[in-house]
Amino acid sequence: MSHIDLSGRVAIVTGAGAGLGAAHAAALAARGARVVVSDMNGEAAERVCAEIQAEGGEATAIAVSVTDRAGVQTMCDAVLARWGRIDILVNNAGILRDKTFAKMDLDDFQLVLDVHLMGSVNCTKAVWETMRAQNYGRIIFTTSSSGLYGNFGQSNYSAAKLGLVGLMQTLALEGERYGVRVNCLAPSAATAMTNSLYTPDVLAGLGPHLVSPAVVVLASEEAPTRAVILAGAGAFEQAHVTMTQGVLLGAGEDVADRLLASLDVVADRAGEMVPASGEAQYRHEMSKLVGQKAVA
Known part of the structure; x- marks a missing residue:
């Protein structure tokens, strides 16, 4: 069995100030990657960065919203200036605005699309040419079982999350000749975004760190492409269209x-x-x- 080694790789993880993003950033750093902890909450990003460094990892914190296209580009330019390459992008940032469609304000529908779908587009576009030029890249979109299968009261979230699967399908085809592999992850985890959705007993078995091994695999040199991997509670599955x-x-x-x-x-x-x-x-x-x- 091969050991995944990300030494020398540079990874950007969005929404990494807490929850899944923080767990992903720590898992990638533990495998040797230099990690950019990106979050709109700069203090939270700095805390995660400090935790990674305390464990002997190499990380830097950057405060930016994924909806800020210019800010995202500035982040990527700074990463290239510091480390010379960007190998891995984990599009994790997200929000919830749950209501039934009948009661939902369309501004909330648009906001969820802007963060999940267009936020991922903004970040991916900012690294795309870099990855193509270096003939190597690993891009991970965070989809959801809500997008794949539906979930009551989450029409905005579901639409955004399934949109990411379609984006993955095409970018995987376009990136293949350049060594850019593109996949989706559908996590089940207890985070600040989901704590109100589950009982404490269920939450106890849904630690974010139990999802992050899938991110390590999808970020690795041996990663597949055009895969939708589901992960939660230490279990892993694959979805197909x-x-x-x-x-x-x-x-x-x-x-x-x-x-x-x-x-x-x-x-x-x-x-x-x-x-x-x-x-x-x-x-x-x-x-x-x-x-x-x-x-x-």
């Missing part, structure tokens, strides 16, 4: 009626696939058209 074999119904005025009658066949997961790209849907449907007769 799949496509069923479906059915060819052809044309005609009654196609909608036949589709309604065929939904069980369309949903049948036997032989389902994980498409290599969005083009796979087109190729799959055209192959049915060319090679098979429509179902009457």
Whole structure:
């Protein structure tokens, strides 16, 4: 079994002033990475940085909001000036504004999108050319089971988190030839953002440090790409966006009626696939058209 060694690597972790981000930063530093502890709360970032240094790690704290595009770029420029490279970006910063969609103010919907989705875009864009130029990069987006599967009262959060999966899918394709691997992490952990959602007994088994091994793997040289890894309570799973074999119904005025009658066949997961790209849907449907007769 190989030992993951991040010595010489430079990592930026956003939202690292507490909770998951702090645990991720500490885990990466323990493996030898030089870590940028980024958080909009500068005092919190400094505390985490000091804790890492006390354990013999190398870290620096930078106070910035991921929604501040210019500030994010300034952070990345400072990291390059100090350490000469950026190898790992962990997009972890986030907020909650939970309400049912009927009661939600659209400003709160927009704010959650701005922090989770556009905040991750801002940070990723700021490191993208650096990683391409050095032919190496590891980018981790923090998605959620709420985005993958839905969660009552979290329409804004769910939309942002699934948006990150789509972003990952395309950036993994675009980054592959440059050695940039892009993945998603869906954590289950007790943090300040989630403490009100679980009982104390449940929270006791959901330490953020139990998620961070997945970040270490996704930050490693041997990391996969286009993976959605779920982690919590010391357990790890993988989610997939799949496509069923479906059915060819052809044309005609009654196609909608036949589709309604065929939904069980369309949903049948036997032989389902994980498409290599969005083009796979087109190729799959055209192959049915060319090679098979429509179902009457």
